[in-house]
Amino acid sequence: MITGSDGQSRPAGSPKKPLISIKNVGLSYGNFQALTDVSVDFYQGELVGLVGDNGAGKTTLIRIISGIIPPTSGEVYFDGERIIKFHPKKAIDLGLECIQQAIGLCDNLSVGRNYFLGREPVRRILGLPFLDKKKIREASAKVVHDFGLRDSVDVDDEIALLSGGEKQTFKIARAVTFRNRVIIMDEPTNHLSVRERTRVNELAVQLKQQGLLVIYITHDIFQIHRIADRIVILENGRKVTDVPRDAMSAEALEGIIRDGSRTSTKEPKVS
C-alpha cells in the first residue's frame, strides 16, 4: 500500500497545509464507541471518497466536521485554526456546506424560504429586518431553473411538493450556489435515477475542479473510484485505509471493506 509515513497520502502538487485536519478524533455515545482515534487531512481542490460499510462511522465523522456534534476526544482544525465550539452555524460561516441524506429541508417551508433558511436576505425598514421576498423569489427561481428542476416548480410552493430526486438536486444546488470552500455529500445519489446520479457525480467533479474540497460519502466503492482523487475507508469507527485512487483498484478496495478490519490496517490491533 502506498501511504506516507504518517499513514496518510496526499495528492501530488497540493499545498502542504490541509484545509481540514482531523487529529485523533474519537466519539462515543455512552458505551458505544462510534469513532476511535481517527486522523485524516483534507486538502483544497481534492475529491475524497469516504467509504465504509453501514455503521463504519462515516456519517458520524462528517457530523463532527459540519459542527452538528462535538467529538469526545481529539482535535479538529479548519484552515489551521482549531475548532473549539461546534455548531452548524460556525461551519456554514467558515464556508462548509453539508448535503445530508435525511435532513436539510423543511417540508413546510416554500422552496425559496428553504433556499435561504438560516441566512435570509433582509431589507431594513425602520431598522427592523424584513425578509427580502423579491430577492428570495428571484435567487431561488434562478437556481431552480439552472439546475433543471421542473418548470412547474413554483418557488412559493412548499418544498414537500418536490420529488425525492428534486429535493436532492435542490440541496446540492443550494450548496453549490452559495460560495463555499468545502462541500460534503452524504450518500448524495441514494434514491436518484441513473441520469440524476450521473449528473450529481459530474457536479462533484466540477466543484473539485473549481478548487473546492469535496468529501463524498458513499458505500459504493465502484462509483466513487471512478471520480475520487483519494479514498478513505472507515471500518468500525477506525480509519483502515487512506490511499490515492491510482494506488489501488476498486476491487482491492472492495476487498478491504468486505473483509473488515482483519486486513490492511497499519495500526496494531489493541486487544
Add this chain to the structure above:
Amino acid sequence: MRAAIAHLVRRHPEGGTVTLVVLISLTFAIVTGGSWLSTGNLQSLSQLTAVLAIMAFGEAIVIATGQIDISVGSVSGIGALTFLGLAPVVGSGFGLVAALLFGVLIGGINGVFVAFLGIPSLLVTLGTLFLFQGIGYAVTSGFSFAASNVVRKQFIYNGFGGGTVAGVNTGVIWALTILVVLQLAVFEMPVGNRLLAIGGDAASSFSRGVNVTRIKFGVFVVSGVLAALSGALDAAFIGYADGSFGAGMELSAIAAAVLGGCHLAGGRISLIGTLLGAFILRGIQSFLIILGVQPQWYILVVGLIVVLAGLADRTLTRLVLKR
C-alpha cells in the same frame, strides 16, 4: 378543480375559518332574531374575543415550533391577580409591568425546561399549569382582588382593558396591535422563517445553522407574557379577580389556534385564523348564553369543535400535500 382548491388552501390556511365565521354569524343572528348582532352583544363579544385571542396568539407561536403551552390559563390568572393586587399599592402602571414580568418569568421557566433540558412541553407546562394555579389559590386563599375607584380612574388601567375608545374596549385595540406585530414577525422576518422551520423539521433547521434552543426558549417567553397580558386586560375589564381566574382558558386558547388553522404538529400556523377561531368560540359561548343554555354545555361544544377541527385539519393537510 381539486388542484385549484389545494392551491387556495395551501396559500390561505384560514380560509375554512373565515367561511365558518360567516356561517355561524348568519345562523346565530337569524336564530336569535338579531339580538346576537346587537351593539351590546358585539361589544362584549369583541372584548371576550380579544382577551382569548391574545392568549391564543402566544399559543399559536408555540404551536408553530411544534410545542404546546397548556400553562397559559394559570399564567393569565397570575397576571390578573398581580395586576389587580398591586395596582392599589403601586399604581396600575407598575402593577401591569409586574404582571408582565411574571409572564416572562413563568414563560422563561417553561422555556428552560423545554428548550435547554429537552423535557416535553406537554409535561412541563402541565406542571406549571397546576403549580401557578395552586399559587393563585394560595395567594388569594378565598379572598379576591377588586379594582378600587382610584385605580379605575387611572390612565393605564383604562388603557389596558378597563376602558373604551369610541365604544371599543382597549383590550380589542391591543389584540389587533399584537396581531399586526406578530403577523409581521412570523411571516415577514427571518426570525419567523426560522420559527416555522423548527416546527417543520427541527433537525434540518439546526443543520442550517438555526439556533433552535434559543427560538424554542423565546416562544415560551412570548406565550407567557401574552397570557399574563390577557389576564391583566380581562381583570381590568371585569374589575375583579380571584384564585380561579383564567382556569380552563388554556383549552379555549388551544382550541382557538387549532380552529384557526394552526397545525399541532408545528410549522404551519395562521394568526388571523387564530383570531377568527377565538371569535367563533366566544360567539358560540354568547349564543348559548342568549339562548339560555347552561354555560356548562359550552365546554362540551368546545370539545366537539376541537375534534371536528382536527378532522378537518387532517383532510385539508392530505389535500394540500398531494402531488
